[in-house]
Amino acid sequence: MKRFMIVLLLFLLPLEVFALSADEVARKSQAAFLYPGKDFKARVMMKLISKGGQERVREMTMLRKNYGDTGGEQKYFIYFYQPADVKDMTFMVYKYPGKDADRWLFVPAISMVRRIAAKDKHSSFVGSDFTYEDVSGRNLQDDAHSIIKEEKAGGKDCYVVKSTPKAGDMDYSYKMAWIDKATFLPLKEEYFDKKGELYKVFTATEIKDVKGSPTITKRSMKNLQSGHMTEVSYTRADYGIGIDDSLFSERFLKQPPKKWIE
Template identity: 70%
Template sequence: MKRRWPWMLVGLLPLQALALSGEEVMKKSQAAFLYPGKDFKARVVMKLISKDGQQRVRELTLLRKNAGEPGGDQKYFMYFFQPADVKDMAFMIHKYPAKDDDRWLFIPAINMVKRIAAQDKRSSFVGSDFTYEDVSGRDLEDDNHLIEREEKVGNRDCYVLKSTPKAGDADFAHKVTWVDKGSFLPLREEQYDKKGVRYKLFTADEVADIKGFPTVIKRTMKNLQTGHRTEVAYLKTDYDLGLEDNLFSERFLRQPPRKWID
């Protein structure tokens, strides 16, 4: 017995070398999910639905521009249409992988642009079940990623990865992600709290090909503890529109150009 197991290790080696590592899969997934194209635009309809069916609707135009390679800096611009009284509110995020985001909010009722502290990436994004991190991504370096197994989601072959935060201060214990082997889009993600209970479930409900980029155009995040869920639909999705860099500035927060936000 003792003599035999080093041989078994050798037997496994080639396979290990050929396959992608957990880190590599997550990197590809990040690129496919959060960085496709040079820039991106969509009309987003978010439905915040409580356990017993009460709905709050958020409607906004989302603009994104990458500064460089996938994994690098990004700028986001959000212009709100719904609810009615927040019309003309605009929200801008400059995202840097290694440090806190910069966030600004324009409050039209008092004609004020206010910087918003970004102390918690895990807090809710506009009251939805998505966190800022769920929307704009979590630093890959923060977690260890391990491929646990391979499995189908629907008819798609997926890697199943377990990501565990390196530092103990994250508010979740680990998450499990099903990454499509073809498109590298995450099709399903489960987040586990520190008590080891699965408490959030992400599902990619519809994927469409837009300008050659496979895009999740319908997604749901469900809080399994409260029963609250958020359904998101992307309408009028487009890539590589040539968004200018100066669009993502305080000046345009107050008066965004019509052609980009409608």
């Protein structure tokens, strides 16, 4: 019996390895990382740390609502608390699969809403080391994915997925992601520049269970070339809170409802 089990295991092992294709791993990872819950809310604390150790702080409430499945449309609403002089500033993003997002910003000092068109691929998210794409995700079809190997990262079994952008308009030439086999969350990501050198590293430093969904509550992105780093922590993270569709409108951008932003 014992022998039979071993044979069976040996038989099953490679099967299990190839049970998931690279594309599926990438898709599951995106679902676990960026799409859990019908909606999501968290108080986000972002620390921008310069090479010399100087810090800039951004504090905001971030709300997200899914419209459709993984990879589908999403809407984001962000209310800023810090820096102090941008208090009451709000920011709204409509994210579409396959094209650049729409963004609106409310500038309270001149009481004006402006649409902002920027390239998701390159633009920094509020001056941090994260690009818009790092925050809201990248179209899965834009990359060629392959599983390079499987290894442990932070004591957890991971797939190591290499994602190479099909178009050459990115700042990086490819990305390696260590994706936890159990949660499908990326534990670590390494970005390699066009010269093939590692230049940006993403690390998930804290993962907590929020209403049954494992959620990365602390993460960092370090640019090895500029020495700049961004640390992000989520507090009061919550799923399925029933955000109204009406929140994502110009009216509420100017006067955000207290119950959602606190």
